[in-house]
Amino acid sequence: MRKKIVAGNWKMNKTLQEGLKFSNDLKEALKGKTVNCEVVVGTPFIHLSEVAKNFEGTVVHVAAQNIANKEKGAYTGEVSAAMVASTGANHVILGHSERRAYYHETAELLTEKVELALANDLTPIFCVGEVLEEREAGKHFDVVAAQIKDALFELSKEDFSKLIVAYEPVWAIGTGKTATADQAQEIHAFIRKTIADKYGEEVADNTSILYGGSCNAGNAKELFSNPDVDGGLIGGASLEADSFLPIIEAFN
Numbered sequence: 702m703r704k705k706i707v708a709g710n711w712k713m714n715k716t717l718q719e720g721l722k723f724s725n726d727l728k729e730a731l732k733g734k735t736v737n738c739e740v741v742v743g744t745p746f747i748h749l750s751e752v753a754k755n756f757e758g759t760v761v762h763v764a765a766q767n768i769a770n771k772e773k774g775a776y777t778g779e780v781s782a783a784m785v786a787s788t789g790a791n792h793v794i795l796g797h798s799e800r801r802a803y804y805h806e807t808a809e810l811l812t813e814k815v816e817l818a819l820a821n822d823l824t825p826i827f828c829v830g831e832v833l834e835e836r837e838a839g840k841h842f843d844v845v846a847a848q849i850k851d852a853l854f855e856l857s858k859e860d861f862s863k864l865i866v867a868y869e870p871v872w873a874i875g876t877g878k879t880a881t882a883d884q885a886q887e888i889h890a891f892i893r894k895t896i897a898d899k900y901g902e903e904v905a906d907n908t909s910i911l912y913g914g915s916c917n918a919g920n921a922k923e924l925f926s927n928p929d930v931d932g933g934l935i936g937g938a939s940l941e942a943d944s945f946l947p948i949i950e951a952f953n
């Protein structure tokens with residue numbers, strides 16, 4: 702059975718000290734609580750090692766927000782999958798719309814990153830989602846299917862089954878505008894069907910598909926109650942333990 706997951710994405714926020722304070726706060730807040738989902742915190746590279754150490758022995762996993770598309774070598778400023786894995790982090794967010802839009806990440810590049818992540822035992826949280834004009838033109842299904850097919854459908858069944866998918870409509874990210882529960886369910890079911898058509902029902906049934914885009918304490922429960930919404934990828938509301946905890950508890 703697929704996992705329920707609540708994953709945070711700090712993006713480019715928090716100094717090292719602020720990141721450590723968050724991890725202490727969340728650890729404290731989770732003490733003695735029943736947690737019914739997997740929890741992941743996605744930090745900038747510089748936090749990974751210390752935050753991962755701080756969460757050791759807890760239910761919280763740590764994710765990077767990117768990796769290089771090269772294994773190693775003369776790529777100044779880049780951070781490899783092996784380096785991320787060596788910090789104790791075990792997930793990586795890939796294909797986020799901000800990386801696609803601002804850093805021109807293509808399907809081809811993302812395939813390389815996904816393969817390197819998997820080769821280093823990092824679980825990719827692979828993001829897809831349409832922009833507003835695409836939704837308004839009714840093209841969101843085609844856009845999302847193409848993002849999945851172009852970057853991921855060369856993977857073997859075994860490799861694909863290690864992925865987490867996150868549907869994040871770009872018009873909902875950081876805007877306070879959330880997809881309705883029905884909109885989320887409709888496209889999550891479509892994503893699962895797209896996966897089933899290629900890799901079979903079993904792989905599709907076992908793939909966790911997260912919703913992202915202005916998900917918060919107020920709407921998480923309704924979004925997560927949909928049969929094909931297996932949790933969330935949370936930006937703004939993941940920055941403080943106080944706003945992140947109620948999203949984790951939406952599964953209680």
Ligand code: PGA
Nearest residue numbers: 874875914915935936937
């Ligand atoms: P948001 O970001 O929750 O701030 O909308 C989500 C994301 O980009 O992952």
